[in-house]
Amino acid sequence: MRRLLLTLQHAVAVPTRNPRLAVVIGRLLALAFLVCFGTGLYSHFLQEPLPWMHFPTFPSNLYQFTQGIHITAGIACFPLILAKLYTVFPNLFETPPITGIGSLLARASIAVFVGASLVEITIGLLNTYQFYPWPFGFREVHFALSFVIIGSLAIHIGVKLPIIAKYWRKRDGYGPELAFDEEERAEINAPLVDALPAPLQKVPGARQVSGLTGRLFRWIDAAPAEGVVPLRAVDVAPDAPATPAVPADEPEPLGQSRTRASTSRRGFLVTVGVGVAAVVVLTAGQSFALLRPFNLFAPRVKGIGPQSVPINRTATAAQVTETATAPDWALTLSNGSRTLSFSRAELLAMPQTTVDLPIACVEGWSQMATWTGVRLKELVRQVDAGQSAALRITSLEKEGGYRVTQMGSEYVADNTTLVALTLNGETLDIDHGYPARMIAPGRPGVLQTKWLSKLEVLS
Amino acid sequence: MSGRELSGPGMSARTMRLTRTILIGVGVLGLVLGAVVLVSKQDLPAILGVAAWMLGAIILHDAILSPVVFLIGVVARHAGRRVSKVVLAIIQGGIVTGCLLMLLVVPEFYAKTLPIANDTVLPFDYAARLGFMWLGLAVLTAGVCVVYLRVAGRRNVAR
């Protein structure tokens, strides 16, 4: 078993799989995870605030930004996590696999970390495609796993901190394990294997790849062009700056092997960079207007839909086509026993305000738009609500988690929060919430209630 | 574990030990919190579903994806005997980038075959775009190789 593990570990060891790269990629991944965690928590508490919470209403596109970042950083996690797993893959065959209760827990926490991370980013992505092929609730699980991920990430960093500290800075990096003696090697918790470049393996004394994979690699490397490099090349830091890249089809000069290793490391980093750039640039146009021309693959695109604004739930899906177009529709507004009601014509007859506010979906897409309607603040004043009034908002929707929602006083009091009646200069489309909808700064789209029915002031 | 040998550059053994303890403590708290949230918000079948998905993800990655990538690496290494290492790296980079995008986009065009909420959800022809992406990527990769070989060739002549 031990032999098998060692063989496997050697088999999968290539120059790109080393601690320094694991640290470099790990840093980026941890950053992306923390950004996702922070922006995700923000999104969570916007929807389920704790009693004492108040949120900024300025800048009005704050949520558009944070959730756009959440999804974009989340997508960037795909190349990063795959790269990270690639750099540490030999550790899977670490031997002996378990050395004690500490190592058991460390390995278990890594399994939890990897499993939870892969599930988190996968369900997150599929959720933005509105594709839900799992037997559990998305929001609840995505929320719970975020703590599992950050927790096991902290444990992982704690366990590996000596390695991380050692390889944090470049001068310590890139294969210095060649300089470690056996004892040092044993002290470093779970060292990653950096295979000797093939020519070096043939040098007496250099570590030999053994077993089936060793034979495989010998077969592969049995190219006539590859000469044997003297052992002293081992002593040279393989990280020499600006090593000229040498094509292999010329006779192999001294240092070819380290060029090869450094080419493959540099190639790896460039590939990760290109991968991240590709997935980000080709999708982030759904969230960031600047990147819209490059939006090839996002599940959403800006500027389409009725009145050039995309939608999630249609009037048909919400079963409001009749109630929303009923001639006797009225918006009821109550504060305790005081109740008023307004027809659409009455609302239109009140002073109108025009604002530019984005619709920013929890799924990360967003759309700037121009809205006209009655200031909510002025409306609630008519039922003598105070400055710190909060609201319960009810939609005409027959069902759905967001049929009844609450709005904090910071939004009610904001000058730009409207009961909107028109969108981009036209009567609100029924799919955008005709006869009247809420639009407030800095809130997720699910809370911008469409097809308004009832507003109640909460004391 | 004794701290002295383990301490990294610029960090004393005490700081190292303290930092590790805090990190691991915070981590355990996070795990517990996550478990509590999960158990309080989901029923048993759903929790088992989460466990199955996590296990499935690990298996998919460790037992299928990684060995396949490893085999591709072997093939590339074999092919690479005659090709310039840099050209090989460029081609590998192109393939990896394409596969990454494919990983994101394939579920997207599958999702589009299911009933969708409205026309503004998944508006593109993702399969066609994926095809064009591969074409574009192939052209781009070839271009980068050509430029590299030109530059490298010139450098060799100058030497």
Ligand code: HEM
């Ligand atoms: C490590 C990575 C991630 C972490 C830690 C994370 C964390 C979170 C958290 C804490 C929430 C709030 C959940 C709630 O409202 O209860 C959230 C929401 C969300 N996340 Fe993530 N996330 C990650 C990756 C992703 C990825 C990769 C995507 C998609 C590409 C994604 C898509 C979403 C979506 C769509 C929501 C909104 C859910 C809703 O309110 O309906 N997440 N995320």
